[in-house]
Amino acid sequence: MTGAAPATPQPARPASVVLGIETSCDETAAAVVARDAAGKGRILSNIVRSQWEEHRAFGGVVPEIAARAHAECLDEIVSAAMSGAGVLFEDLDAVAATAGPGLNSGLIVGLITGKAIALAHGKPLIAVNHLEAHALTVGLTSELAPPYLLLLVSGGHTQLLLVHGVGRYERLGTTIDDALGEAFDKTAKLLGLGFPGGPAVEAAARNGDPARFPFPRPMAGRAELHFSFAGLKTAVRVRAQALQPLTDQDIADVCASFQAAVAGSVADRIARAMSVAVERLPAGTPRHLVVAGGVAANQALRTALQDLTDSKGFTLHVPPVALCGDNAAMIAWAGAERLALGLTDPLDFSVRPRWPLDASAAPAIGAGVKA
Ligand code: KG4
Numbered sequence: 001m002t003g004a005a006p007a008t009p010q011p012a013r014p015a016s017v018v019l020g021i022e023t024s025c026d027e028t029a030a031a032v033v034a035r036d037a038a039g040k041g042r043i044l045s046n047i048v049r050s051q052w053e054e055h056r057a058f059g060g061v062v063p064e065i066a067a068r069a070h071a072e073c074l075d076e077i078v079s080a081a082m083s084g085a086g087v088l089f090e091d092l093d094a095v096a097a098t099a100g101p102g103l104n105s106g107l108i109v110g111l112i113t114g115k116a117i118a119l120a121h122g123k124p125l126i127a128v129n130h131l132e133a134h135a136l137t138v139g140l141t142s143e144l145a146p147p148y149l150l151l152l153v154s155g156g157h158t159q160l161l162l163v164h165g166v167g168r169y170e171r172l173g174t175t176i177d178d179a180l181g182e183a184f185d186k187t188a189k190l191l192g193l194g195f196p197g198g199p200a201v202e203a204a205a206r207n208g209d210p211a212r213f214p215f216p217r218p219m220a221g222r223a224e225l226h227f228s229f230a231g232l233k234t235a236v237r238v239r240a241q242a243l244q245p246l247t248d249q250d251i252a253d254v255c256a257s258f259q260a261a262v263a264g265s266v267a268d269r270i271a272r273a274m275s276v277a278v279e280r281l282p283a284g285t286p287r288h289l290v291v292a293g294g295v296a297a298n299q300a301l302r303t304a305l306q307d308l309t310d311s312k313g314f315t316l317h318v319p320p321v322a323l324c325g326d327n328a329a330m331i332a333w334a335g336a337e338r339l340a341l342g343l344t345d346p347l348d349f350s351v352r353p354r355w356p357l358d359a360s361a362a363p364a365i366g367a368g369v370k371a
């Protein structure tokens with residue numbers, strides 16, 4: 001087990017105000033977050049500008065377009081976050097910017113901006129791991145602190161982790177092919193529902209019959225804690241082709257049945273991970289399951305996981321929907337958590353397009369594994 005290793009430990013500072021900057025994918029975001037001496041968080045501002053319109057015509061995120069869009073609006077978004085919070089740069093205790101994982105050119109835009117502000121105002125820089133930010137978000141709006149079992153489900157990642165503490169992550173499982181958000185996006189694309197796919201599939205599924213198509217529950221019953229969604233995606237494609245021309249009801253039923261299969265597969269994997277968590281965490285540790293990342297917004301998944309946690313004696317925690325997808329409040333919060341431990345980074349910190357939370361975890365078997 002390893003974490004995002006600290007570069008320059010400094011004396012711990014309990015209370016702080018931190019500016020966060022996020023540019024790892026297709027959201028340009030800046031936020032200011034306060035953390036009090038007791039470790040309680042407060043969002044002072046949280047600005048997110050999505051680039052969906054720029055990418056929609058291409059059916060996915062185009063890295064060059066993303067980087068240019070970040071560069072064009074980041075200064076303005078940082079200014080809006082600062083004035084929205086009512087703080088000046090000199091009031092900040094640190095500047096936190098996402099340094100990875102993500103799209104290289106977008107990361108560079110955000111990290112350079114963070115470095116420039118830190119340098120100009122003599123503030124410490126915190127180079128934040130985007131996955132760590134998702135993993136710690138729950139602590140920004142609730143009292144929950146590690147250790148907990150975490151399901152991290154986004155457009156690029158699908159992982160089960162034991163969160164032992166800030167910077168201390170143990171990966172239990174990952175996907176051997178597509179990430180779950182990617183499976184939603186591809187399903188939406190093949191059904192002609194547009195981009196980003198997750199919210200579109202969820203909306204279409206509301207009028208659908210989840211029992212009409214018995215899609216496979218990938219990996220269900222398997223001992224290893226990995227995920228797989230490529231086979232499910234193929235099953236959806238084959239079914240959609242067989243139904244041509246698709247009616248609105250067909251699309252709704254395919255989406256509802258897809259979500260039911262996803263929920264079934266994910267619940268099976270988590271049930272197994274819960275047993276591992278109970279074995280590995282110290283005896284008597286309260287049993288918490290946290291779900292984070294963009295797909296955590298999905299209500300069908302939340303309902304399935306609520307049922308699972310109720311039946312297994314775990315408590316389910318999901319951040320507010322606005323904090324599930326990419327945002328900078330979570331980056332500022334991860335920065336504040338690290339700063340409280342005296343963890344800051346040097347100004348020559350380089351972006352890390354690949355940056356696993358648990359570098360010691362063995363790669364999963366399969367092509368296209370997400371770190
Ligand atoms: O965490 P996130 O905003 O960005 C990444 O770090 O990847 O996650 C984006 C992913 C996309 O694949 C999007 O389709 C998916 O989260 N997503 C959803 C929902 N809202 C966003 N998937 C299922 N249901 C949703 N309601």
Ligand code: ZN
Pocket residue numbers: 130134154155293294325326
């Ligand atoms: Zn994310």
